[in-house]
Amino acid sequence: MSDLTPYDAVLLLSFGGPEKPDDVVPFLRNVTAGRGIPDSRLREVGEHYYAFGGRSPINDQNRALLAELRRELDERGADIPIVLGNRNWEPYLVDALRDLHEGGARRVLTLVTSAYASYSGCRQYRENIAAALSTLAEEGRYLEVDKVRPYFNDPGFVQANIDAVVSAYERLGVPPSPEAPLVFVTHSIPTTMEVASGAGNPASYSGQHLDVAAVVAARAAEQLGAPIPWELAYCSRSGTAFTPWTEPDVNRTIAALHADGAANVVLAPIGFVSDHMEVIYDLDTEARETADELGMPMERAATAGTAPAFVSGLVDLLLERAASERGEEPERRTVGTLGAWHDVCPPGCCRLRSGVDSGVPAACERTDVMTVA
Numbered sequence: 001m002s003d004l005t006p007y008d009a010v011l012l013l014s015f016g017g018p019e020k021p022d023d024v025v026p027f028l029r030n031v032t033a034g035r036g037i038p039d040s041r042l043r044e045v046g047e048h049y050y051a052f053g054g055r056s057p058i059n060d061q062n063r064a065l066l067a068e069l070r071r072e073l074d075e076r077g078a079d080i081p082i083v084l085g086n087r088n089w090e091p092y093l094v095d096a097l098r099d100l101h102e103g104g105a106r107r108v109l110t111l112v113t114s115a116y117a118s119y120s121g122c123r124q125y126r127e128n129i130a131a132a133l134s135t136l137a138e139e140g141r142y143l144e145v146d147k148v149r150p151y152f153n154d155p156g157f158v159q160a161n162i163d164a165v166v167s168a169y170e171r172l173g174v175p176p177s178p179e180a181p182l183v184f185v186t187h188s189i190p191t192t193m194e195v196a197s198g199a200g201n202p203a204s205y206s207g208q209h210l211d212v213a214a215v216v217a218a219r220a221a222e223q224l225g226a227p228i229p230w231e232l233a234y235c236s237r238s239g240t241a242f243t244p245w246t247e248p249d250v251n252r253t254i255a256a257l258h259a260d261g262a263a264n265v266v267l268a269p270i271g272f273v274s275d276h277m278e279v280i281y282d283l284d285t286e287a288r289e290t291a292d293e294l295g296m297p298m299e300r301a302a303t304a305g306t307a308p309a310f311v312s313g314l315v316d317l318l319l320e321r322a323a324s325e326r327g328e329e330p331e332r333r334t335v336g337t338l339g340a341w342h343d344v345c346p347p348g349c350c351r352l353r354s355g356v357d358s359g360v361p362a363a364c365e366r367t368d369v370m371t372v373a
């Protein structure tokens with residue numbers, strides 16, 4: 001019998017995506033909320049979605065992950081509700097929390113579908129939680145919500161990525177070498193966000209990826225029996241050309257490797273937890289076109305998705321956090337050199353810009369305020 005006390009519900013919190021063409025503009029209006037971008041521009045931004053029938057695979061992938069988490073919790077005898085809530089689409093976060101409250105939940109543990117710590121993957125979700133809690137408080141519904149620490153260096157998540165890289169080389173049929181290097185890929189972010197992600201933390205967003213990449217490459221190399229030359233590249237840059245974002249772009253990296261004599265390439269999207277739009281468009285469509293034009297056979301490694309090692313690692317993290325809240329000292333398992341991230345973010349953690357307090361309230365953060373009884 002696994003104990004998730006003091007929690008009485010688990011929330012899987014994600015980005016959300018459109019399910020049909022008519023959803024695309026309203027979805028993008030949510031993503032870009034408050035920036036007043038005209039619908040005509042949103043339809044252009046939505047081209048990737050329309051090219052896939054107006055449907056993102058992300059919601060199906062989250063429902064599949066939810067089902068696997070449910071199965072794993074049942075298997076361990078953890079009788080606790082688990083539901084899905086999204087930042088930008090149905091089921092919306094606020095509705096998911098309201099349903100949980102209606103069902104009697106008062107203390108909720110959240111798992112976000114971002115493994116790495118940055119504004120996009122950490123604080124922005126915590127801002128969404130704070131906003132939802134404030135709406136619910138106006139309805140007289142009070143909940144306490146915690147969030148599981150960033151899990152990029154969780155042994156389960158990393159194992160799923162090691163297995164995926166080994167399988168990708170097996171499909172490629174060419175062992176790793178300078179002729180068949182490995183490119184780890186993640187989401188590009190503005191460099192201001194990258195700098196802010198490292199403030200007060202053991203590593204920035206890109207530093208976290210480099211640490212995971214080193215472990216994945218070393219362990220996969222052991223299994224494949226050859227060292228793996230690797231690099232970290234980025235995809236899905238947006239914003240204007242005047243704003244610097246983390247580089248190099250994956251297409252540029254593929255071309256540079258080709259120029260240096262690589263005849264094949266393996267892409268490993270370690271920055272994403274499932275094969276959503278950024279993966280199927282930016283990698284399986286765009287990067288594949290780049291590799292095809294260069295005549296380079298390319299294999300794209302799977303994302304963690306619903307790999308048993310990943311799912312089991314996530315449930316370990318839920319149990320770990322519950323134990324910590326009960327005042328126990330559970331083992332905080334990690335791989336790599338960085339160690340376990342904080343359970344509760346320090347004030348100012350993962351800001352949009354370093355040193356700039358946006359004034360937007362964020363939940364799951366230490367208040368560092370003395371309360372007088």
Ligand SMILES: CC1=C(CCC(=O)O)c2cc3nc(cc4[nH]c(cc5[nH]c(cc1n2)c(C)c5CCC(=O)O)c(CCC(=O)O)c4C)C(CCC(=O)O)=C3C
Pocket residue numbers: 015016017018028031032045056057058113114115118120121187188189190237238239271272273276277278
């Ligand atoms: C680091 C990061 C992750 C990885 C961590 C994680 O997995 O959470 C991520 C995930 C995702 N990003 C997604 C989609 C979008 N991201 C956008 C815009 C942006 N992302 C950013 C960063 C990230 N984003 C940033 C700095 C922006 C620009 C500022 C802004 O606009 O906030 C835009 C707006 C249009 C555009 O600018 O291109 C869209 C539509 C989807 C859904 C995919 C689907 O539907 O399958 C997912 C999972």
Ligand SMILES: [Fe+2]
Pocket residue numbers: 117118122123345349350
């Ligand atoms: Fe954070």
